[in-house]
Amino acid sequence: MVSPASRPYIDASVPVLREHGVTITRRFYGNMFAAHPELKNLFNMGNQASGAQQQSLAAAVFAYAANIDNAAALGPVVNRIVHKHASVGIRAEHYPIVGQHLLGAIKEVLGDAATEPLINAWAEAYGELADLLIDTERHLYAKAGVQPGQLRDMRVAEVRQQSENVRSFTLTPMDGEAAFDFKPGQYISVSVSFPDGHVQLRQYSLSDAPDADYLRISVKREPAGHETPQGEVSNWLHDNVQPGTILRVTHPFGEFTPDTESDRPIVLLSAGVGITPMISVLKRIAQVHPQRQVVFGHAARDAGHHPHQEDIKAAQAAMPQLKVATFYEHVAAADQAEPGFMQVEALPDWPRHEAEVYLCGPIGFMRAQWKNLLTAGVPSARLHREVFGPEMLDYLD
Structure with a gap:
């Protein structure tokens, strides 16, 4: 708990962070x-190059300042952060480095407005947050039975083209x-060392049910955008990995873990490569509760960009109460899909006040579906989401 003397300075920082947060995090x-x-x-x-990480950190700092005494609001944010940190091997000794440069950036950007009492207040607040994250991450590493940054060698047994731009690796x-x-919904980090010596880690959702013999990930090749570089690791995996390649991966982490073990109705909605954790969930349910009522909705550009269609067909054959709805922006005559973006009214019906609803996909998809589901009468407590990439913590506002 931040001291009473520091609290007014943190409260006063909220509008400042709204205005200068991204500038501070860039610095x-x-x-x-x-x-x-x-x-x-x-x-x-x-x-970093696209600016997404700076915006995400600014949103996180703002969320912390705005909710510093609201454990219920901060809990999910902290949980997401510690799982991401564990997936890349963040250690306790990294936190003083971050604190030093974060406070330094606040001083540089705010200038004379960064008074000594304000900086001291943020030093106190950061110290408390760091202690919370360090302690939570320590327990997470211990539960997983790994050391921070520990990697395991895995051999690629199979490479399969799941769609025009998604390839799975077993x-x-x-x-x-x-x-x-x-747990279905979790991810691993893949570590790639490049010829110039730099290393990059990327998180990829596990796209099959848990199995003692193997793991499977599904990777979308990320092209360059108007303001973003091409995906360095995803393109390397697509261009270089073949059966027999050795990849170094972390233990699975991730707090987005849909309920696969009960027999209550469940709704799984995804778009694009967001289908990958949902396939893991679906295949696990098919193993343990094939009679369960499941609505599986997916939105894609077209049939060629719809991965894991074979997995969905196999689940339909095994699950008599599975209802599938597909939405394509571009529909061909032979497609069994709704035209356009996903619409709640076009989904199969489900008990709105009983079923848990899980969403995964790009931020635009998430924002639209979240609001549409609320409008359709789904209680907010029944909605859960996973966003790939840096998250703007206020994107649902």
Whole structure:
């Protein structure tokens, strides 16, 4: 709990962070990487180049300032952060480095407005947040039975083209032990070392039910955009990985874990490559409760960009109460799909006040579906989401 003396300065920072947050975080990252270039290996430099990481951190700092005494609001944010940190191997000794450069960036950007009492208040607040994250991450590493940054060698057993831009990779352990256990919805980080010596880690959702013999990930090839570079790791995986390739991966992490073990109705809605964790969920349900009522909705550009269609057909054959709805922006005559974007009214009916609804996809999809589901009468407590990439914490407002 931040002291009464510091609290007014934190409260006063809220409008300042709204106005200057991204400028502060840009300065923070620039200064930190200049002083500690080795830390670039822990950050997604593609998101750095696009500005997404700076915006995400600014949103997180703002959320912390605005809800510093609201544990219920901060809990889900902290949980998401610690799982991401564990997936890239953040350690306790990294936090003083971050704190030093974050406070330094606040001073640089705010100038004379960054008074000593304000900086001291933020030093106190950051220290409390760091202690919380360090302690939570320590317990998470211990529960997983791994050290921060620990990697495991996995051999690629199969490569399969799931759609025009998504390829799946089946990985088997090289140490003779069982594959990692995980909860459907979780992800692993894949570590890639490039010829110039730099290393990048990327998180990819596991796209099959848990199995002692293997893991499977599905990777979308990310092209360059108007303001974003092409996906460095995703393109490398598509261009270089074949059966027999050795990949180094982390233990599975992630707090987005839909309920697969009960027999209550469930709704799984996704768009684009957001289908990958939903396939893991669906295949697990088919194993343990094939009679369960499941609505599976997916939106894609067209049939050619719709991955894991074979997995969905197999689930339909095994699950008599599975209802599937597909939406394509561009529909061909032979497609069994609704035209256009996903519409709640075009989904199969489900008990709105009983079923848990899980969403995964791009932020635009998430924003639209969240609001549409609320309008359709789905209680907000029944809605759960996973966003790929840096998250703007206020995107549902």
